[in-house]
Amino acid sequence: IYPLYQLGNPQLRIFRPNWFLTLVRPGKEQPPDTVQFRIPMEMTKYDVKNYLEKIYNVPVGDIRTRIQYGSNKKRNHLNQRVKQPDYKVAYVQLAQGQTFTFPNIFPEKDRAPAEGSLEEMQEKFMEDEKQRQKLDPRRGGVTEWFGL
Amino acid sequence: MAASSAAGRVLTLCRQLQNVCRISSTSHFVNVTKGQNPVYRGMSPLVSLSWCSSLGQCRALHTTTSRRGLEEFFDHPNNWGETNVKSGAPWSAKQLRAKSSEDLHKLWYVLLKEKNMLLTIEQEAKRQRVQMPSPERIRKIERSMFRLETVVSERETALRLLQTGQTKGRPGAWRRNTFGYVYWYRFKEYAIPWYMNRRYKRKKFYTPKFVQPYIRLRIEKYIREKARKENLKKKAQAKLKERFPDMKVSSS
Numbered sequence: 001i002y003p004l005y006q007l008g009n010p011q012l013r014i015f016r017p018n019w020f021l022t023l024v025r026p027g028k029e030q031p032p033d034t035v036q037f038r039i040p041m042e043m044t045k046y047d048v049k050n051y052l053e054k055i056y057n058v059p060v061g062d063i064r065t066r067i068q069y070g071s072n073k074k075r076n077h078l079n080q081r082v083k084q085p086d087y088k089v090a091y092v093q094l095a096q097g098q099t100f101t102f103p104n105i106f107p108e109k110d111r112a113p114a115e116g117s118l119e120e121m122q123e124k125f126m127e128d129e130k131q132r133q134k135l136d137p138r139r140g141g142v143t144e145w146f147g148l
Numbered sequence: 149m150a151a152s153s154a155a156g157r158v159l160t161l162c163r164q165l166q167n168v169c170r171i172s173s174t175s176h177f178v179n180v181t182k183g184q185n186p187v188y189r190g191m192s193p194l195v196s197l198s199w200c201s202s203l204g205q206c207r208a209l210h211t212t213t214s215r216r217g218l219e220e221f222f223d224h225p226n227n228w229g230e231t232n233v234k235s236g237a238p239w240s241a242k243q244l245r246a247k248s249s250e251d252l253h254k255l256w257y258v259l260l261k262e263k264n265m266l267l268t269i270e271q272e273a274k275r276q277r278v279q280m281p282s283p284e285r286i287r288k289i290e291r292s293m294f295r296l297e298t299v300v301s302e303r304e305t306a307l308r309l310l311q312t313g314q315t316k317g318r319p320g321a322w323r324r325n326t327f328g329y330v331y332w333y334r335f336k337e338y339a340i341p342w343y344m345n346r347r348y349k350r351k352k353f354y355t356p357k358f359v360q361p362y363i364r365l366r367i368e369k370y371i372r373e374k375a376r377k378e379n380l381k382k383k384a385q386a387k388l389k390e391r392f393p394d395m396k397v398s399s400s
Contacts, residue, residue: 003337004337004338004339006339015253016253016256016296016297016300017260020260020263020264020267021221021264021267022264022267022268022270022271023218023221023222023264023268023271024268024271024272024275025272025275035218038271052217055257055260055261056217056218056220056261057217058217058218100218103222103228104228105222105223105228105229105269105272105273105276106228106229106272106273106276106278107228107229108229109229109230111231
């Protein structure tokens with residue numbers, strides 16, 4: 001689908017690229033300057049380098065890619081094998097001595113629901129329900145199975 | 149507010165301006181061919197900076213070179229840990245048709261970065277076994293990008309029609325394959341002519357005579373299915389008519 005390249009042809013430029021990179025947390029311990037991406041299968045190392053440099057203005061040093069095989073082992077309720085999609089992983093090392101640590105995007109936030117709102121009523125209702133389910137505290141943790 | 153409308157609808161005001169500032173400085177280096185207007189190149193960052201300082205709502209432009217690019221893969225730190233993140237409506241084709249090609253080009257990259265950010269959040273949520281905040285944002289962005297693509301292709305076909313008289317950018321032809329189907333075969337670029345291409349010569353663009361009985365069987369099957377569907381419809385209508393004699397018959 002790309003025009004053929006022969007010596008002397010102009011540089012191929014892609015306007016409005018349709019490729020999306022996903023930054024992932026590394027499963028194994030990586031050096032501090034390495035960032036791990038999941039990229040579409042059609043992208044190459046040079047594509048990733050240009051993508052990050054031009055669109056994100058990130059200086060890129062070394063890039064290594066590999067293809068992760070998605071398992072075909074699991075079976076559904078009809079005993080047919082279900083294929084998990086394959087994907088390409090890129091390990092990008094940043095130039096100029098920069099480091100990157102994957103941040104914690106889901107920190108625990110103490111959420112006090114606003115007064116008179118739906119969330120507050122729902123939480124109150126849930127708490128009441130839980131209280132009703134609990135046994136009589138005077139029984140001291142003994143279950144209802146025991147008579148008296 | 150031209151700046152905010154040029155940027156994605158999905159972003160908040162501050163982020164819009166911040167992104168426009170960033171993108172207008174980076175988009176110049178993206179796919180800039182030699183024929184670009186140098187006047188525009190000098191103008192846009194100045195204009196965006198003056199918007200930034202005049203409104204005073206957005207954060208000051210920081211100029212550190214550390215991870216500024218990679219921070220764009222994540223949401224604003226205020227939104228980390230929220231369960232719901234507010235976002236606007238997707239771009240409609242009507243709104244996109246009103247924009248200039250420059251604006252559409254910039255918008256594409258805004259949407260692209262936003263989608264990358266959402267995909268990273270989605271993957272991280274799966275990793276941490278936590279629900280992703282507002283997953284409908286991804287669908288909105290996908291639709292916006294699809295509509296942008298259609299608008300741009302409309303403009304390209306119009307230009308091509310005016311300049312060359314061709315509707316399609318890639319040449320092709322109607323051809324018949326070995327199974328008797330006629331389909332639009334799109335040409336591919338090769339370095340050698342077709343009579344020297346062995347793999348191309350093995351491909352048959354005609355239907356051999358022994359395939360004719362199977363084509364006939366296929367036609368019979370198709371006709372049978374059609375007749376069955378018609379029959380079913382008629383029977384259903386007759387049954388309804390019997391039960392409700394005053395019913396108005398719907399003409400299909």
